[in-house]
Structures are given as structure tokens and as C-alpha cells.
Amino acid sequence: MAGDEMTEADRRTSTPTSGDGHGSEAWAPAVVLRRGEVADIPALLAFWAVAGENASRPADDATMVENLLGRDPDCLLVAEQAGVIVGTVIAGWDGWRAHLYRLAVDPGCRGQGVGRRLVEAAEDRLRTLGAIRFDAMVLSENALGAHAWAAMGYRPQDDWTRWVRPA
Numbered sequence: 001m002a003g004d005e006m007t008e009a010d011r012r013t014s015t016p017t018s019g020d021g022h023g024s025e026a027w028a029p030a031v032v033l034r035r036g037e038v039a040d041i042p043a044l045l046a047f048w049a050v051a052g053e054n055a056s057r058p059a060d061d062a063t064m065v066e067n068l069l070g071r072d073p074d075c076l077l078v079a080e081q082a083g084v085i086v087g088t089v090i091a092g093w094d095g096w097r098a099h100l101y102r103l104a105v106d107p108g109c110r111g112q113g114v115g116r117r118l119v120e121a122a123e124d125r126l127r128t129l130g131a132i133r134f135d136a137m138v139l140s141e142n143a144l145g146a147h148a149w150a151a152m153g154y155r156p157q158d159d160w161t162r163w164v165r166p167a
């Protein structure tokens with residue numbers, strides 16, 4: 001089979017981008033999930049700059065991501081389409097609690113279930129490690145994030161406030 005032809009497996013996981021539902025659709029390449037690697041760091045930083053929620057948080061930098069992967073090489077999940085990163089989530093497990101960070105989907109790929117797939121894969125990983133609860137930090141004014149987390153079964157804890165101090 002030629003390299004640019006689509007396999008049956010690809011077809012099952014691909015997304016129709018147009019058409020009448022009777023065979024005339026243009027098919028987008030499948031979105032696949034994989035582990036993020038050190039080699040992805042430049043692409044990840046560029047991706048988060050446009051797709052992430054970047055307000056009120058420390059800036060990302062390559063050393064921090066490299067340290068994260070050095071400590072937990074399986075924690076960063078990437079959604080990729082045709083070799084391009086279109087989504088991420090960090091499934092952080094410190095041995096005690098499970099935290100989800102850096103959930104982000106390319107603006108052009110939103111609303112197609114990529115965010116949900118990433119979160120479900122992250123939850124599977126964290127459950128296997130022993131997590132009994134997942135948590136995500138969501139800025140109060142982040143309506144997009146709030147919609148997505150709520151749709152995935154998350155609720156704000158009104159009796160807790162996050163307290164922070166610069167290190």
C-alpha cells in the first residue's frame with residue numbers, strides 16, 4: 001500500500017471533514033495518542049503558547065518540561081494528527097494525589113472529542129497508579145475549560161481556596 005493511502009484502522013478513527021454522509025467525505029487523518037518525549041519539547045512549548053490557558057501561571061520552559069519527563073517519563077500525553085501535536089495533558093502522580101495539568105487542544109481541532117480522549121487516557125493511567133480522585137485547576141474566568149471539565153464529570157470545590165507563594 002502506498003504511504004499516503006489510509007488503512008481500515010485509520011478510517012475507523014478518522015473524522016469526516018465534509019460530505020453528504022454517502023461516501024463523498026474528505027477524511028482527516030486519525031488523531032492518535034502517544035507519550036510525549038524530550039524531543040517534543042520545542043513543539044510542545046510552541047503548541048502551549050497558542051493552545052493553552054496561559055494566564056495567571058508560571059511560564060513554561062524547556063528545562064521544566066525536561067525535569068518533568070525525567071521524573072515521570074509517562075506523565076505527558078500527546079494527541080497527534082499527521083505528525084503534528086494537536087493536544088496535550090499532563091497526568092501528574094506524586095504517589096499521593098493525582099493532578100491533571102496542561103489540558104489543551106489545537107483551536108482548529110476543538111469540539112471533536114480530542115480533549116475527552118486525552119483526559120480519559122490520563123485518568124486510566126492515574127487510576128492504575130492508585131488515584132482515587134482526579135483534580136484540575138481551572139481559572140474562574142476560563143469558560144471553555146469549565147465547560148469541558150464539567151462535561152467530563154468534574155465539579156468545583158467551593159469550600160477550598162488555592163493558597164500560593166513564589167518559591
Ligand SMILES: CC(C)(COP(=O)(O)OP(=O)(O)OC[C@H]1O[C@@H](n2cnc3c(N)ncnc32)[C@H](O)[C@@H]1OP(=O)(O)O)[C@@H](O)C(=O)NCCC(=O)NCCS
Nearest residue numbers: 052053103104105110111112113114115116145147148151
Ligand atoms: C478545554 C479544551 C481542552 C477542550 O478540548 P476539546 O477537544 O474541544 O474537548 P472535547 O471536544 O473532547 O469536548 C469535551 C466535552 O466538553 C464539552 N465542551 C467542549 N467545548 C465546549 C464548549 N465550547 N461549550 C460547551 N461544551 C464544550 C463537549 O461538549 C464535550 O462534552 P461531550 O463529550 O459530553 O459532548 C479546549 O477547549 C482547549 O484547549 N481550551 C484552551 C485551553 C484550556 O482552557 N484548557 C483547560 C485548562 S483548565
